[in-house]
Amino acid sequence: MENTEAYQKAKKKVRARLGFKVHLAVYIAVNAILISINLINSPDYLWAIWPLMGWGIAIFWHAMNLYVLNKESGVTENMIRKEMDRQLLKKE
Structure with a gap:
């Protein structure tokens, strides 16, 4: 893993955690x-x-996805790579 790739991955996780804290x-x-x-x-x-419970369920799933499951979607990663490839082709 490249240093820049590690940085980007860490940055993504920090943003996700901050996003959850703001949501909460x-x-x-x-x-x-x-x-x-x-x-x-x-x-x-x-x-x-009623809104407390409904929104609470969304908060629960947000926390589960962030802290418990902590899985990165392969589909999302593939989409990011494809977009990066497109951007590189545009620059050339």
Whole structure:
């Protein structure tokens, strides 16, 4: 593995982790607001649980893909290589 390839791979992982952290922070902030609105306006029915659960499932899968499965898609890698080849051909 070339040094530049290792750097690019590490950069991709760091960006993915930062993306997840931003996703999680937005999830927490938005759902805190929704729960507050829910408790102020209609405390008898907790409707805020539905977006909390739905989005929570998406957060769960995002975390699973990032930290547990941690598999790079062969299809994605092939697409990246093809695009890099196209860019190199354009430069020539």
